[in-house]
Amino acid sequence: DTAxxxxxxxxxxxxxxxxxxKCEQNLGHDTMYWYKQDSKKFLKIMFSYNNKxxxxxxxxxxxxxxxxxxxxxxxLHINSLELGDSAVYFCASRTGDGELFFGEGxxxxxx
Amino acid sequence: GEDVEQSLFLSVREGDSSVINCTYxxxxxxxxxxxxxxxxxxxxxxxxxxxxxxxxxxxRLTVLLNKKDKHLSLRIADTQTGDSAIYFCAEYKAAGNKxxxxxxxxxxxxx
Numbered sequence: 001d002t003a004x005x006x007x008x009x010x011x012x013x014x015x016x017x018x019x020x021x022k023c024e025q026n027l028g029h030d031t032m033y034w035y036k037q038d039s040k041k042f043l044k045i046m047f048s049y050n051n052k053x054x055x056x057x058x059x060x061x062x063x064x065x066x067x068x069x070x071x072x073x074x075x076l077h078i079n080s081l082e083l084g085d086s087a088v089y090f091c092a093s094r095t096g097d098g099e100l101f102f103g104e105g106x107x108x109x110x111x
Numbered sequence: 112g113e114d115v116e117q118s119l120f121l122s123v124r125e126g127d128s129s130v131i132n133c134t135y136x137x138x139x140x141x142x143x144x145x146x147x148x149x150x151x152x153x154x155x156x157x158x159x160x161x162x163x164x165x166x167x168x169x170x171r172l173t174v175l176l177n178k179k180d181k182h183l184s185l186r187i188a189d190t191q192t193g194d195s196a197i198y199f200c201a202e203y204k205a206a207g208n209k210x211x212x213x214x215x216x217x218x219x220x221x222x
Contacts, residue, residue, distance in 0.1 A: 031208070041148070041197055043212040056209055090153060092210075098142040098203045100210050102154040 003027050006091050006103035013081060014111055020077045021106045023091030029101075031055075031094040032074040034066060036087050037105070043090070049074050078108075086110045115202055115213035122219045129187040131216045133200035136181060140202040143176060144210070145185045148197045157185070157198075195220045 004025045013019055025032060033056075034046040047066045048056035054066065063079045078085060091103040115135045123129045135143070144159040160167045160174045160183075167174045173186040183200055197215040204211070 033209070035212075041215045043154075043199065043215075045209050045211070048209060050208070092154075094210075098205075098210075099156060099159065100144075100154075100201075101156065102146075104153040 004091055004093055004101050004103040006089075006106045008106060009104060010107050010109075012109045012111065015081055015083060017081050018077070018079045019081060019108070020075055021089055021091075021108070022073070022075045023103060024073050025091075025093040025101070026072065027093055027095075027101065028072075029093040029095060030071055032068070032071075033092045033094070033100070034074065034076050035090045035092060035102075037090060038087050046089075047074075047076075081108075081110045083110050114211050115200060117198075117200055117213040117216045119214070120217050120219070122221065123190050125190060125192055125220055125222050127190055129185075129190045129194070129218060129220075131185045131187075131198050131200075131218065133183040133185075133213050134181055135183065135200075135202045135213075137202060137204060138178070138181065139204055139206065141205050142203040143174075143183050144199075144201040144203065145172075145174065146199040146201060146212075148199065148215070150196075154199065190218075190220050192220045192222060194218060 031050045033048045049068045052068045065077045068074045088105045092100045145157045146154040171188045175184045199215045201210045201212045
């Protein structure tokens with residue numbers, strides 16, 4: 001049983017398209033995150049939700065919109081994709097002790 | 112990350128000890144973490160330390176924390192070829208409810 005699962009694992013699309021990445025955690029955690037890892041492996045936080053409410057929204061273009069239908073899910077929707085959006089996007093959920101458990105990542109390639 | 116810094120690269124011979132260093136800037140950090148990322152994979156939590164501790168040992172891993180200098184290190188004893196990966200340190204701040212990562216240290220273990 002995968003604790004934090006993301007779909008799709010790979011996504012190749014054209015510039016200008018809209019795409020979504022889904023994330024689900026079965027750990028019962030209240031807090032979930034989206035991180036972006038660029039080609040240099042640098043990890044940057046994008047969003048954080050606690051029990052379906054947005055609590056962190058870093059400087060991210062408003063083309064990126066997170067949606068949390070319930071506390072076990074945090075999806076990421078991206079409008080009007082640009083070349084610079086190509087990266088690996090990681091979902092994570094956090095325990096009360098502060099440990100983050102990461103999904104396997106979703107590699108987005110924009111052509 | 113600008114708040115957490117690591118050296119970029121470490122080369123070590125199989126069987127030797129590896130020491131990966133990290134510096135952080137925020138003294139209010141409550142937890143400090145080490146994550147491992149193998150090629151094409153997600154981030155695996157290796158160990159973490161509370162900010163009121165100065166050392167933690169877990170099998171081949173030893174974490175040292177110098178709060179005065181804001182310096183964190185991870186020592187891997189008897190390094191194996193399977194330890195080749197990128198290692199990220201991260202600090203967690205409860206106030207911001209987020210984990211900030213360093214840029215990662217790429218460890219290469221030579222036979």
